[in-house]
Amino acid sequence: MQAGVLIRGAQMFDGTGAPSCLADVAIRGDSIGHIGDGAAIQADQVIDASGQIVAPGFIDIHTHSDMSLLLYGRGQSKVSQGVTTEVTGNCGFSPFPINPQHRSCIWTCWPASATMRRTSAGPTWRATAPWPSARVSPSMWHHW
DSSP states (O other), X not given: OEEEEEEEEEEEOOSSSOOOEXXXXXXXXXEEXXXXXXXXXXXXXXXXXXXXXXXXXXXXXXXXXXHHHHHHXXXXXXXXXXXXXXXXXXXXXXXXXXXXXXXXXHHHHOTTHHXXXXXXXXXXXXXXXXXXXXXXXXXXXXXX
């Protein structure tokens, strides 16, 4: 098997609660291609993960990153902590979907919107299209 990246010799936690084990992880394109013994795998890049931990991404089920994701798209502060999926729209307040009756409140009350106020005419979206990633899940039931 050919892989783009092979992470070799990591202490792997699979997220199921099972004990960890030593494993190699092969990445092909944007997907995991193999987990286990990677001795027969050829890779463009090999990372020695001896003494390191590999784990699945974490889901942050209560975030307030709604506006920062719209402003700064990449979510670097979350990714650097291992968060790969966010559930937004918590506490009954979110910039999506915008009910036209509440547009002015979101625009004036949301602290992160100060940056947007300097750069645009304001939020007009009524769909998830502005979110930069499919790994964001807005909790819309708060806003109906």
